[in-house]
Amino acid sequence: MTRVRLALKQVPQLRVDLRGVTPAALAGLAPAQIERILVTHGTQTLPLAEFFTVACDDATDGELVFEGDLSRFDRIGWQLAGGRIVVAGSAGDYVGACMSGGEVQVQGSAGLLAACEMAGGTLTIAGDVGDHAASSLPGSMDGMRGGTLIVRGRAGDRFADRMRRGSALVFGDVGDFLASRLVAGTIAIGGRAGAHVGYGMRRGSLVFAGDAPRVAPTFVPALADAAVAWQLLARDLALHGGPFAGLATRRVVRHLGDLSADGRGELIVAM
Amino acid sequence: MSDPRVINGVVIDDTFAEAFPMKATRLIVTAHNLTWARHAAASATGFATSVIACGCEAGIERELGPDETPDGRPGLAVLIFSMSGKELAKQVERRVGQCVLTCPTTAVFAGIKEGEAIALGKNLRFFGDGWQISKVIAGVRYWRVPVMDGEFVAQETTAVTKAVGGGNLLMLATDTDAALNVAEAAVQAMKRLPNVVMPFPGGVVRSGSKVGSKYAALSASTNDAFCPGLYGLVAKSEITPEVRCVLEIVIDGLTEADVGAAMRVGMQACIEIGASGGLRRVSAGNYGGKLGPYHFHLHKLLGADGGSKP
Numbered sequence: 001m002t003r004v005r006l007a008l009k010q011v012p013q014l015r016v017d018l019r020g021v022t023p024a025a026l027a028g029l030a031p032a033q034i035e036r037i038l039v040t041h042g043t044q045t046l047p048l049a050e051f052f053t054v055a056c057d058d059a060t061d062g063e064l065v066f067e068g069d070l071s072r073f074d075r076i077g078w079q080l081a082g083g084r085i086v087v088a089g090s091a092g093d094y095v096g097a098c099m100s101g102g103e104v105q106v107q108g109s110a111g112l113l114a115a116c117e118m119a120g121g122t123l124t125i126a127g128d129v130g131d132h133a134a135s136s137l138p139g140s141m142d143g144m145r146g147g148t149l150i151v152r153g154r155a156g157d158r159f160a161d162r163m164r165r166g167s168a169l170v171f172g173d174v175g176d177f178l179a180s181r182l183v184a185g186t187i188a189i190g191g192r193a194g195a196h197v198g199y200g201m202r203r204g205s206l207v208f209a210g211d212a213p214r215v216a217p218t219f220v221p222a223l224a225d226a227a228v229a230w231q232l233l234a235r236d237l238a239l240h241g242g243p244f245a246g247l248a249t250r251r252v253v254r255h256l257g258d259l260s261a262d263g264r265g266e267l268i269v270a271m
Numbered sequence: 272m273s274d275p276r277v278i279n280g281v282v283i284d285d286t287f288a289e290a291f292p293m294k295a296t297r298l299i300v301t302a303h304n305l306t307w308a309r310h311a312a313a314s315a316t317g318f319a320t321s322v323i324a325c326g327c328e329a330g331i332e333r334e335l336g337p338d339e340t341p342d343g344r345p346g347l348a349v350l351i352f353s354m355s356g357k358e359l360a361k362q363v364e365r366r367v368g369q370c371v372l373t374c375p376t377t378a379v380f381a382g383i384k385e386g387e388a389i390a391l392g393k394n395l396r397f398f399g400d401g402w403q404i405s406k407v408i409a410g411v412r413y414w415r416v417p418v419m420d421g422e423f424v425a426q427e428t429t430a431v432t433k434a435v436g437g438g439n440l441l442m443l444a445t446d447t448d449a450a451l452n453v454a455e456a457a458v459q460a461m462k463r464l465p466n467v468v469m470p471f472p473g474g475v476v477r478s479g480s481k482v483g484s485k486y487a488a489l490s491a492s493t494n495d496a497f498c499p500g501l502y503g504l505v506a507k508s509e510i511t512p513e514v515r516c517v518l519e520i521v522i523d524g525l526t527e528a529d530v531g532a533a534m535r536v537g538m539q540a541c542i543e544i545g546a547s548g549g550l551r552r553v554s555a556g557n558y559g560g561k562l563g564p565y566h567f568h569l570h571k572l573l574g575a576d577g578g579s580k581p
Contacts, residue, residue: 228378228424229415231342236409
């Protein structure tokens with residue numbers, strides 16, 4: 001196994017689909033073979049060499065590094081099952097979508113639908129993500145269903161729509177309809193949430209380490225203490241630092257809902 | 272008893288304890304305070320002295336501080352041993368369901384990570400009647416079951432590990448006071464070690480048994496060779512005239528080394544009290560070495576130093 005480095009030559013005119021360009025697919029290939037791998041650019045099919053200069057070294061096993069602004073490159077880490085992808089810049093849409101294992105690290109921001117239908121592994125985005133992160137692919141019934149998504153910047157609307165399992169953290173603010181139609185899973189927000197938090201959520205936990213959200217009237221205040229579950233959750237979230245550091249020492253207020261759906265979800269507001 | 276050794280006036284028999292493979296798990300029971308954790312742990316490990324009729328052997332391993340438990344509350348580590356993984360799973364579910372779930376403020380977690388998983392909260396969750404909530408945190412699934420004081424949190428599974436059961440020491444003393452004093456000191460010393468429990472009441476058993484009985488229905492019966500009341504009556508007695516009380520400590524541990532270490536410190540505590548404290552002999556129970564694969568030779572455990580031939 002080797003580390004493959006793909007350095008962007010210039011920003012393409014149209015969007016490029018990078019599905020299939022994973023550490024496992026490139027393992028054992030010589031740079032010349034990697035350069036001949038075909039990807040779509042708009043309606044064209046072009047070799048990778050059209051967009052990247054390819055270099056291989058033995059620095060890290062099973063690692064694929066993209067260098068440059070890849071905000072026009074979609075589906076980076078699509079269906080990734082293992083290995084590590086580093087994007088030293090921004091990524092396009094669908095980054096980490098449908099991944100089931102391994103690690104994707106985006107050092108810039110990401111576009112729409114990041115981590116949608118993600119089932120395992122870890123996706124870390126140092127900047128912001130667009131709408132529908134951790135949600136479902138268009139037309140699909142279930143969103144993110146496993147793994148960990150960490151957004152160190154802000155997230156757009158419909159974050160974790162229909163999410164079913166896994167953990168998704170946003171250090172900054174999130175847009176409207178956070179966790180709408182959430183089936184289950186854990187979401188933690190370090191900043192401020194937009195309107196309609198937990199709209200139609202059935203189960204799952206939303207933790208607010210920053211500003212308290214506006215709670216819809218379809219949620220009820222929880223009278224019972226959930227100190228044990230909170231300690232387990234808060235101690236794990238605190239490992240991520242930032243707004244989540246020290247979470248276990250904070251008192252919480254919980255609201256249960258959304259009663260318009262199953263009603264077994266919880267909004268946990270750290271005071 | 273071919274080559275006994277004498278240390279501090281106490282005869283250490285040249286014999287061995289014979290122990291058996293078992294399956295075990297460790298549970299961590301936490302609560303709002305140590306009192307309620309202890310209520311739950313004591314209840315869950317009650318009636319668990321011998322696999323012969325209890326289904327398992329269990330005991331409290333040690334107290335855990337808030338910095339040692341998953342939820343930051345005080346707790347206790349409990350070890351449960353059984354003859355098979357299947358029986359262990361049954362005992363864990365019954366005991367946690369009836370003694371921990373029911374006890375105010377408690378939560379229960381797996382205390383062993385490696386090994387085959389058996390249900391902990393996995394089936395108890397149905398007590399929630401549909402209101403139970405699953406939560407996966409750091410890859411571990413927990414169940415949150417609503418109860419009248421809030422919610423009962425239980426890790427979904429605990430792990431089963433291979434273990435060793437039936438390590439033992441026999442303490443032969445001049446009277447009841449001396450025997451109890453020696454046994455209590457030995458148990459106290461053993462309790463300071465990790466990975467072992469002494470499952471009998473107070474860690475001590477007075478009804479040591481032998482294999483078989485004159486009654487066909489019984490698989491075990493009183494160890495007549497060590498009964499002072501049968502001295503002179505039974506064909507072969509291990510009792511000498513000055514011995515009037517014999518007590519036994521049974522030790523179950525996660526590994527052979529753990530059981531051996533506990534027996535060693537137990538013997539050392541006995542020897543420290545010595546003949547002046549009324550202890551005459553230390554021995555061990557075995558079945559001729561044909562039944563159990565683990566043999567704990569008393570002399571080997573004490574090492575080469577110390578002692579003299581009588």
